Amino acid sequence: MGKKAIGIDIGGTGIKGALVDVKSGKLLTDRIRVGTPDGGRPDDMVAVVRAIIQELRVDKSTPVGICFPAVVQHGVTKSAANISSEWINYDADAHFTKSLKRKVHMLNDADAAGFAEAKFGAARNQKGLTILTTLGTGIGAALLYNGTLIPNSELGHLTLNGQDAEKLAAFSAKEREGLSWEDWAVRLQAYYSLLEDLFVPDLFIVGGGVSKEHELFLPLLKLKTPIVPAELKNAAGIIGAATLAVKDA
Numbered sequence: 001m002g003k004k005a006i007g008i009d010i011g012g013t014g015i016k017g018a019l020v021d022v023k024s025g026k027l028l029t030d031r032i033r034v035g036t037p038d039g040g041r042p043d044d045m046v047a048v049v050r051a052i053i054q055e056l057r058v059d060k061s062t063p064v065g066i067c068f069p070a071v072v073q074h075g076v077t078k079s080a081a082n083i084s085s086e087w088i089n090y091d092a093d094a095h096f097t098k099s100l101k102r103k104v105h106m107l108n109d110a111d112a113a114g115f116a117e118a119k120f121g122a123a124r125n126q127k128g129l130t131i132l133t134t135l136g137t138g139i140g141a142a143l144l145y146n147g148t149l150i151p152n153s154e155l156g157h158l159t160l161n162g163q164d165a166e167k168l169a170a171f172s173a174k175e176r177e178g179l180s181w182e183d184w185a186v187r188l189q190a191y192y193s194l195l196e197d198l199f200v201p202d203l204f205i206v207g208g209g210v211s212k213e214h215e216l217f218l219p220l221l222k223l224k225t226p227i228v229p230a231e232l233k234n235a236a237g238i239i240g241a242a243t244l245a246v247k248d249a
Contacts, residue, residue, distance in 0.1 A: 004028060005063040006056060007242030008049055009109060012036060012069060012083065012137030012172075015045070017052035018235070019062075020242035025120030027235060029056060040083035042090065046099045053100065065105045065245030066096060067112035067237045069138060071152045075106050079154075081138050081166075105245040110134050111151050112240030113207050113230065114142025119243060121205075121231035123147065128202035131155070131195060132230065134237075136208040139166040139191075143199075158194060165191050171210045185220035192223055201225050209234045 008017040013036055019028040032052050037044035049066065068087075071078040075093025080086075096104040114132040117123045123130045123144055134140035139156030142149060156166035167173060169191040174184040192204060204223070206214060207230035214229035221227060230236055 003246055004058070005065060005242035005245045006053060006058060007112075007238035007240070007245070008052065008064065008066040009112070009237035009241060010036070010045060010049070010066060010068045011109065012040070012081075015048045015052065016234075016238060017049070017056065018238050018242075019056050019058060020239055022243040022246045025116065025232070025239050025243070027238070031235060031238065032056070036083075041086055042084070042092075042095060043099075046096060049096070050100055053102075060102060062102075063105070063242070063245040064096075064100065064102050065107070065112070065241030065243070066092075067107050067109040067241040068092065069109050069140065071154060072106050072108050072111075073152065077106070081156075105241070107241065107244060108140070108142075108152055109237050110140025110142045110153075110207075111149055112238075112244065113140070113232070113236035114144050114205075114240070115149050115244060116232055116236040116240035117205055117207070117230055118144050118147045118149065120239065121236065122228050123203065123205060126203055129199060130203045130205060131199060131201045132205040132207055133195075134208040135169075135171045135188075135206060135210050137170065137172045139170050140208075155195065158198075160187075160191055160194060165194070171208060181216045182220060185217050188217065189221050189223075192221060192225075192227065196223060196225055203228070205230050207233070207236050
């Protein structure tokens with residue numbers, strides 16, 4: 001068995017965690033999911049993460065990686081999309097490390113997913129520029145060039161039709177507005193076409209929970225760039241966070 005680490009994926013609606021073999025990228029336990037506390041405040045988030053770690057029953061030496069829906073610079077969360085504004089300019093690394101009494105490595109959630117896909121999934125051995133997007137409560141993004149992560153790209157906040165792109169094209173917008181797959185695909189087409197114009201990527205990868213239903217919307221898109229579902233699906237953030245926690249240790 002390879003080296004183990006805990007991966008925690010904090011999202012706008014759920015907090016997920018599992019124990020990961022970081023050499024193979026495989027989950028060693030079932031994924032535990034708890035609803036994100038209302039308001040998404042730091043102490044409430046810590047309480048849920050602590051409960052997940054306790055349920056995993058691992059020793060104190062096991063590294064913990066936590067990915068999070070915000071810009072994370074040197075362990076400090078610099079933004080707050082779909083969570084409490086208390087996270088802006090918050091030393092999350094220090095807060096989680098002190099509260100959990102464990103060494104913690106924090107990073108952006110899409111960056112974690114992108115790193116995992118580059119190491120174990122759909123971007124493995126991919127040359128050139130890959131853009132991974134996670135379609136969920138918002139739109140996360142990760143830029144990978146020849147497998148190297150370029151952090152904190154935040155492409156969900158590009159302007160599309162006068163609004164943040166994620167307000168129109170995230171999966172939450174489809175659910176909120178009761179859009180059909182076809183109507184949602186029209187918005188995705190506009191979004192991915194904008195990314196093509198700005199970055200001229202070699203590959204798009206689509207992650208997030210909705211990637212499990214990729215056959216219902218990806219074939220509706222007409223792009224110059226190949227677009228494929230994430231191989232690791234909704235576990236990518238957990239796997240990437242755990243793997244980078246070991247790399248950071």
